Amino acid sequence: MKVVLEGGSAEYIEKKSRFIATVRAVNSVEEAAAFIAEMKKQYWDARHNCSAFTIGENNEITRCTDDGEPQGTAGRPMLAVLTGTDVHNVCVVVTRYFGGVLLGTGGLVRAYSKSVQDGLDACLLGEVIEGVRLRIGCDYGDGTRVQRCLQSAGLKITDSSYTDKMELETFVRSEFSEKLKKDLTDQTAGRARFLIEEKVTTAVPIA
Numbered sequence: 001m002k003v004v005l006e007g008g009s010a011e012y013i014e015k016k017s018r019f020i021a022t023v024r025a026v027n028s029v030e031e032a033a034a035f036i037a038e039m040k041k042q043y044w045d046a047r048h049n050c051s052a053f054t055i056g057e058n059n060e061i062t063r064c065t066d067d068g069e070p071q072g073t074a075g076r077p078m079l080a081v082l083t084g085t086d087v088h089n090v091c092v093v094v095t096r097y098f099g100g101v102l103l104g105t106g107g108l109v110r111a112y113s114k115s116v117q118d119g120l121d122a123c124l125l126g127e128v129i130e131g132v133r134l135r136i137g138c139d140y141g142d143g144t145r146v147q148r149c150l151q152s153a154g155l156k157i158t159d160s161s162y163t164d165k166m167e168l169e170t171f172v173r174s175e176f177s178e179k180l181k182k183d184l185t186d187q188t189a190g191r192a193r194f195l196i197e198e199k200v201t202t203a204v205p206i207a
Contacts, residue, residue, distance in 0.1 A: 002088060002125055002126070002128075002206070003088055003128055004025040004087065004089070004120075004123050007123055008123035008124070009021060009023065009122060010118035010119045011118075012114055014103060014111045015107075016100055017097065018096070020094065020095040020096075021092055021094045022093050023090060023091070023120060024091055025090055025091075026089060026090065026091045027055065028055065029055065029061060029063075032053040032055070032063070035091050036093055047096055047097060048066075048095070048096040049093055050064075050069060050078060050096070050112060051064065051065050052092055053079075053082070053090060054083060054089070055089055057088060059088065062079055064076055064078060064079040069112075072105075072109075074094065074109075077113045078092060078113070078115075080113070081113050081116040081117055085117075128201060129173060131171050131172055131173045131174050131177070131199075131200060132174060132197055132199055132200070133158075133170075133198040133199075134169065134171070134177065134180070134196065135169045135196035136168050136169070136170070136192055137166070137192070137194075138165065138166050138191060139165060140166055146166075146168060146184060146192060149187050150170055153176070155180070157170055158171055171202065174199070
């Protein structure tokens with residue numbers, strides 16, 4: 001599932017009208033409503049603050065508003081961009097400062113759609129994945145072997161401790177966890193110990 005790790009904003013000018021898209025991650029209707037209210041307060045002098053959000057892995061909750069623009073020219077196109085790019089748990093507010101030139105129905109749809117896409121492009125997006133938090137215990141003599149094994153698998157050490165034994169922690173995707181454990185066992189002749197194997201869900205940046 002694709003989500004927003006860091007929100008962003010972007011500005012777009014069309015025929016003297018100024019469109020400002022602000023994107024933020026939300027996990028509930030209440031969070032979305034609070035964000036929309038915050039943007040309306042920040043841009044209180046704007047002609048329109050149109051919004052759209054989608055919540056849930058399968059877009060279980062979706063809402064949008066034209067905020068005074070002609071019906072169907074802002075909120076729905078904005079929501080279509082969110083669902084079309086497969087970003088979830090996200091809310092976008094597009095603020096419009098009217099420039100005195102009418103854009104027409106098609107022009108408004110294009111302007112609001114582009115604004116949302118530009119706003120998403122300014123964000124750091126991530127992918128929610130299921131994995132295992134694995135804590136590995138070993139003697140210092142096997143430490144290099146364990147580190148090399150993790151490095152070969154493209155994994156980072158997320159935590160470590162050094163007492164009479166060495167303990168290293170990493171996050172591995174669920175589908176690769178058993179292979180990693182086998183490799184670690186083989187590399188250390190069975191001496192590596194798996195102290196924690198906890199299933200977790202996390203979000204990682206999309207390359």
